Structures are given as structure tokens and as C-alpha cells.
Amino acid sequence: MKLDIKTMFGRHSELAGYAVLALLIVVVLPLTLDIFRLNLIGKYLTYAFAAIGLVMCWGYGGILSLGQGVFFGLGGYCMAMFLKLEASDPISTKIQSTPGIPDFMDWNQITALPLFWEPFRSLPLTLIAMLLVPGVLAFLLGGALFKRRVGGVYFAIITQAVALILTILIIGQQGMTGGVNGMTDLKTLLGWDLRTDSAKYILYFVNAALLIGAMLLCRWILKTKFGLLLLAMRDKEDRVRFSGYDVANLKVFVFVLAAMLSAVGGAMFTLQVGFMSPSFVGIVPSIEMVIFAAVGGRLSLIGAVYGSLIVNYGKTVFSETFPELWLFLIAALFLSVVMFFPNGLAGIWKDHGARIVAWASRMWARPLAAVPASKRKAA
Amino acid sequence: MEFISILAMQGFNGLSYFCVLLLMGLGLAIIFGQMGVINMAHGEFLTIGAYTTYAFSHIAHEYAPTFAGSYFLFAIIGAFICAFGAGYVLERLIIRHLYRRPLDSLLATWAVGLAMQQTFRSTFGAREVSATLPDWLLGSWKPTETIDIPLNGLFVMALTALLTGAVLLMLFRSRWGLHVRATVQNRGMAGAAGINTRRIDRLTFAAGCGIAGIAGAAFTTIGSTGPTSGSLYIVDSFLVVVFGGAASLLGTVASAFTIAQTQSTLEFFMTGSMAKVLTLLTIILILLARPQGLFAARIRK
Numbered sequence: 001m002k003l004d005i006k007t008m009f010g011r012h013s014e015l016a017g018y019a020v021l022a023l024l025i026v027v028v029l030p031l032t033l034d035i036f037r038l039n040l041i042g043k044y045l046t047y048a049f050a051a052i053g054l055v056m057c058w059g060y061g062g063i064l065s066l067g068q069g070v071f072f073g074l075g076g077y078c079m080a081m082f083l084k085l086e087a088s089d090p091i092s093t094k095i096q097s098t099p100g101i102p103d104f105m106d107w108n109q110i111t112a113l114p115l116f117w118e119p120f121r122s123l124p125l126t127l128i129a130m131l132l133v134p135g136v137l138a139f140l141l142g143g144a145l146f147k148r149r150v151g152g153v154y155f156a157i158i159t160q161a162v163a164l165i166l167t168i169l170i171i172g173q174q175g176m177t178g179g180v181n182g183m184t185d186l187k188t189l190l191g192w193d194l195r196t197d198s199a200k201y202i203l204y205f206v207n208a209a210l211l212i213g214a215m216l217l218c219r220w221i222l223k224t225k226f227g228l229l230l231l232a233m234r235d236k237e238d239r240v241r242f243s244g245y246d247v248a249n250l251k252v253f254v255f256v257l258a259a260m261l262s263a264v265g266g267a268m269f270t271l272q273v274g275f276m277s278p279s280f281v282g283i284v285p286s287i288e289m290v291i292f293a294a295v296g297g298r299l300s301l302i303g304a305v306y307g308s309l310i311v312n313y314g315k316t317v318f319s320e321t322f323p324e325l326w327l328f329l330i331a332a333l334f335l336s337v338v339m340f341f342p343n344g345l346a347g348i349w350k351d352h353g354a355r356i357v358a359w360a361s362r363m364w365a366r367p368l369a370a371v372p373a374s375k376r377k378a379a
Numbered sequence: 380m381e382f383i384s385i386l387a388m389q390g391f392n393g394l395s396y397f398c399v400l401l402l403m404g405l406g407l408a409i410i411f412g413q414m415g416v417i418n419m420a421h422g423e424f425l426t427i428g429a430y431t432t433y434a435f436s437h438i439a440h441e442y443a444p445t446f447a448g449s450y451f452l453f454a455i456i457g458a459f460i461c462a463f464g465a466g467y468v469l470e471r472l473i474i475r476h477l478y479r480r481p482l483d484s485l486l487a488t489w490a491v492g493l494a495m496q497q498t499f500r501s502t503f504g505a506r507e508v509s510a511t512l513p514d515w516l517l518g519s520w521k522p523t524e525t526i527d528i529p530l531n532g533l534f535v536m537a538l539t540a541l542l543t544g545a546v547l548l549m550l551f552r553s554r555w556g557l558h559v560r561a562t563v564q565n566r567g568m569a570g571a572a573g574i575n576t577r578r579i580d581r582l583t584f585a586a587g588c589g590i591a592g593i594a595g596a597a598f599t600t601i602g603s604t605g606p607t608s609g610s611l612y613i614v615d616s617f618l619v620v621v622f623g624g625a626a627s628l629l630g631t632v633a634s635a636f637t638i639a640q641t642q643s644t645l646e647f648f649m650t651g652s653m654a655k656v657l658t659l660l661t662i663i664l665i666l667l668a669r670p671q672g673l674f675a676a677r678i679r680k
Contacts, residue, residue, distance in 0.1 A: 149670075153417055334489070
């Protein structure tokens with residue numbers, strides 16, 4: 001029996017991939033893992049948002065952004081500011097010299113809440129800010145750079161510089177942002193305690209639902225004419241320009257999309273993990289997000305999710321048992337992906353997946369074939 | 380009078396930072412202009428140079444105390460050789476597959492940089508180490524009563540000036556420099572004229588890394604060395620190259636000077652971190668207005 005993805009699902013082989021992934025993260029993992037490990041998987045899935053954004057802007061749009069950590073962090077910090085204000089109500093903070101403001105402001109002898117913190121008292125404004133602040137930043141940065149046809153390497157270096165700027169700013173302004181420790185001690189969301197197991201389960205499923213929704217949204221975008229234009233722009237930008245399209249607008253759109261996706265991931269990270277710090281904003285985490293997308297396959301949305309899961313899982317496992325080996329491993333993995341497997345795991349699956357499945361099915365069917373036909377009939 | 384002397388000393392601090400940025404930027408500009416390769420591991424070559432100097436210092440003080448004063452000059456040469464060698468090996472193994480692919484080389488060399496950082500961590504430990512400076516580098520020069528200029532800063536400046544002069548001399552007056560410039564301008568024609576472009580690329584990459592190694596030796600006089608010291612300078616060095624105009628050496632000098640002096644002048648008026656943030660922001664804003672950098676190539680490639 002020839003077992004082949006294409007013959008099994010035909011035109012729907014891609015949707016089958018989504019179904020398998022959805023089954024994995026919504027059914028299989030919650031049933032097989034305890035809540036602690038499930039929370040870890042939830043954390044990895046928040047990185048997947050940034051990886052999906054990178055698939056859109058880097059894989060399909062050709063824009064390498066080494067600063068996705070900036071947008072991840074901005075979304076995360078917006079949510080953290082809301083949660084921190086809620087945890088700093090005057091009753092819980094009555095031992096501070098100025099009750100009603102977050103503890104790190106108190107340590108830095110700040111006596112009144114800075115003005116830019118005020119909007120984060122309300123959840124709707126926080127949710128709007130969480131999408132708007134990274135989106136506007138991406139719009140301004142992308143707009144200014146893409147209109148001047150700055151692309152490729154120069155753009156990547158400038159995004160790195162932006163990541164560095166934001167990190168230094170957050171760490172330097174300890175009174176306003178919590179500094180290098182970040183915002184910790186986040187307890188409740190509108191009264192709902194985030195630290196209980198039931199809250200973690202609910203947040204995991206919300207995260208999974210948002211992730212699948214984001215993937216379907218991106219897939220829909222890619223299937224429209226816009227998706228075709230993106231691919232064309234990545235490969236032959238000048239031709240697209242000569243055909244009359246405004247390449248800069250296309251690039252800005254996809255960059256803003258990637259930024260907003262990362263911001264959602266950052267907010268979900270804050271909710272699930274319970275803190276946010278500048279160590280998720282800088283150059284190193286931004287490049288790690290690129291690694292997730294590269295390993296999974298920069299042209300595959302499903303691959304980005306698997307890439308995030310696999311690399312993060314490897315990081316957790318290896319940095320506990322072989323801490324010295326881990327950096328070598330990830331460096332080797334990244335190097336081999338860049339040099340030999342540019343389309344990552346998804347590329348390997350696409351090229352050789354049918355053969356692997358056929359081989360596996362032959363292995364499984366082998367015991368039956370070993371018995372000669374005559375004996376089979378007699379038995 | 381006090382103000383002038385503080386300004387002079389602050390200006391001099393800026394010059395020390397300018398020297399490290401210039402040496403790093405020179406290496407990067409040569410590599411990028413020559414081969415279209417972005418070397419994100421360049422900071423790690425600086426660290427190689429710094430650790431080599433530390434090793435020389437350690438050996439000199441433990442085993443050969445007579446050299447305690449003079450080891451530094453040997454260390455500089457040693458730093459160049461080690462960084463040159465490492466760059467040569469790297470080029471042979473990895474970089475030569477990535478010519479004209481700047482994005483891929485950026486990611487691949489970042490991975491190599493990670494591996495190098497871990498090697499440093501495993502070999503020298505995660506804590507920072509310092510080379511013991513020889514006596515003739517300690518102390519300071521006092522041109523007036525109130526101005527205090529550290530001698531190691533002057534030494535670094537002299538070294539940088541010497542090295543920059545040497546690089547410019549070699550590029551514009553030597554046979555090798557002629558070959559390099561020919562390969563940069565028109566690779567096909569240079570190859571047709573009998574220049575071994577592959578060998579030139581290899582030597583140029585290694586030379587760029589060697590210069591970073593010397594920057595690392597200079598760096599030991601102004602700070603301590605840890606496995607991640609290189610990553611402190613890498614973003615700044617890239618901005619120096621991009622801001623100066625990627626293929627122009629004069630641009631690299633000008634932009635390194637501007638960036639270093641802006642940051643150190645701003646440090647005078649506000650905290651160190653805000654000064655850095657403002658400097659980086661200003662550079663990015665200027666790049667938004669003029670993406671090709673200060674001294675752009677007149678020929679569009």
C-alpha cells in the first residue's frame with residue numbers, strides 16, 4: 001500500500017498539516033503533560049508568534065528583522081504595566097513610602113506615577129496600546145527606511161541598533177520601567193489570580209487558540225493577491241516596482257503585521273510566565289526568534305511553530321544537563337540551517353517527507369509481507 | 380580653567396573609544412567592501428586578541444619575569460597572528476561559501492560568534508580577566524596642572540594612528556593593496572588579469588580579523604576581558620561602517636570619530652546610558668535621512 005500525503009489528502013494536505021498541529025497543541029499535549037510542563041510549552045508557543053511574524057516578513061517578504069524582540073517586549077511590557085498597576089493598589093503597597101505605585105518606583109524615590117503609566121489602568125486601553133505602540137513604531141521605522149529603499153543588511157543592522165537602544169533605555173530608566181530586573185510580582189488580571197493552575201490551563205488554551213487564529217490569518221493573507229506580490233517582491237523587487245506597485249507600502253504592511261504578531265506573543269508571555277524583563281527585548285532574543293523561524297522553515301507557518309517548540313525544548317533540556325554543550329549545539333544547528341537547509345525542517349519535510357512516510361509504512365507493513373503467499377492461504 | 384580641563388579629559392576619553400571603534404570598523408569595512416560579507420563574529424576576534432594579550436601577560440609574569448615590561452609589544456604581534464590565523468581558518472571553512480550573500484553570512488557568522496564565545500568561556504572561565512599592564516603604560520601625562528591624560532590612552536591612540544597609516548599605506552601603495560582594490564572594483568576583470576581573487580579574499584578577511592585582534596590588545600589597556608566583551612562593540616562597529624558609507628575608509632574614520640566624540644560629550648551632560656541611547660538614536664535618524672552614509676560610493680553597484 002502506497003502511503004503518501006498527497007494521495008491521502010490531495011489538495012487538502014496543507015490543511016491536514018494544520019489539523020495535526022492543532023490536535024497536538026490543543027489535545028495531545030494538555031492530556032500528556034503536567035501543568036508545569038504545559039506552562040513551559042505555552043511559553044514556547046508565545047515565541048511562535050514572533051516566529052510566524054518572521055515567516056511573513058522574512059520568508060515571504062524578504063525583510064530580515066533582527067529586532068523582533070523589541071515588539072515582543074513592547075507588547076509584553078504594556079501588559080506587564082497593566083498587571084503591575086493592578087498589583088500595586090494602595091492596600092497591598094501600604095508599607096511603601098508612597099503607597100499605590102509599583103515597588104520599583106518606590107525604591108527609586110519616585111513619588112507619583114509618571115504620566116505615561118496612567119492609560120494602563122484600564123484593560124481596553126492596555127489592549128489597544130499593546131497593538132498600537134509596536135505597530136506605530138514598526139510603521140515609522142519601516143516607512144522611513146523602506147521609502148528610502150534601505151533594505152537587506154542595512155535594515156537588519158538598524159533593527160539591531162533599535163533593539164540595543166530599547167534595552168539600554170529600559171535598563172537605564174530603572175525608576176520608570178523596573179530596570180534590569182523587569183516587572184515582577186504580577187498577580188491578578190481584573191481580579192482573576194494568574195498563578196493558579198486553572199488560570200494557567202485557561203491561558204494555555206487561549207494562547208493556543210490565538211496562535212492558530214494568527215496562523216490562519218497569515219495563511220489567508222498569503223493566499224490573496226497580496227501574498228503573490230510578497231513573493232514576487234522578495235525575489236525580484238524591481239520588477240514589482242516597474243509593474244506599478246508601491247513596494248515600500250507592501251513592505252511596511254508586512255513589517256507592521258510581524259510587529260503586531262510579536263506584540264501579541266509578548267503579552268501572552270507576560271500573562272503565562274508572570275513577569276517581563278529586558279532580557280527578552282535585546283539583540284540575543286531577537287536573533288533567537290530568527291533561529292526558531294529558520295530551523296522550522298522560513299517559508300512555512302507550521303514550521304515556525306514546530307521550530308519554536310523544538311529549539312526551546314532543546315534549550316531547556318540541554319542547558320540543564322549539558323550547559324557548555326548547548327551553545328555549541330545551537331550554533332551548529334543555526335550554521336547548518338543557514339548553509340545547507342535554508343528552508344529548515346519544513347523544507348526537508350517537503351522534499352523528503354513523502355519518502356519518509358512511505359518508508360515508515362513499509363517498515364510497519366513488513367511482518368505481513370514476510371510470510372509467503374502459500375503459507376498465508378493455508379493458515 | 381577647570382571646565383576646559385574637564386572638557387579636554389572627556390574629549391580624550393572619546394578619543395580612546397574612537398580608537399577601538401576605528402580599528403574594529405576598519406576591519407569590518409575592508410571585509411564588507413571586499414567580499415560583501417557581514418562578519419558578526421568580528422567582536423569575537425577582538426576578544427581573541429584580548430585573551431592572547433592576557434595569556435602573554437600571564438606567561439610573562441609567571442615564567443619569565445624579565446619580560447614583564449616588554450611583553451606587551453610581543454603580545455600585540457601575537458594578538459595579530461592569532462586573530463589572523465583564526466580568521467584564515469574561518470574563511471577557509473565557512474565564509475568562502477557565503478560570498479555576495481550578506482544576509483546569510485550575517486546569520487552564519489553570528490552562529491560562529493556564539494560558538495567562539497562558548498570556547499572562551501570553557502577555556503578562560505566565565506569571569507572577566509585582566510592583563511597586568513607593564514609599568515611604562517601606567518600613570519599619566521600632565522601637560523598642565525589640572526589636565527590628566529592617562530598614558531595607556533595615549534599609547535592606544537599612537538597604536539591606532541600607526542596601524543591606520545599602515546593599512547592605508549598598504550592599500551594604496553603596495554602590490555597587495557593594488558590587487559585588493561582591483562578585486563573590489565571589478566572582480567571578473569581582476570581575475571582575468573591574473574590576480575588570484577580567492578587568495579586575495581582569504582588574506583583580506585584574515586587581515587581584517589587581525590586588525591580586530593590588535594584592537595583587542597589595545598582594548599586590554601582600557602578594560603577587562605570576558606567571553607562576551609566583543610559583543611559590546613559589534614553593534615557600534617557596524618553602525619560606524621554603515622554610517623561612514625560601507626566601502627569608504629575615510630568615511631569609517633570620520634564616522635568613528637563622530638560617534639565616539641558625540642557619545643563622550645553627551646556623557647558629560649547626562650548619564651552614560653542616556654548618552655548612548657541619544658547617540659544611537661541620532662545616528663539612526665541621520666541614516667534615515669541619508670541611508671548611504673556620510674561618504675557614499677559614487678558608483679552604484
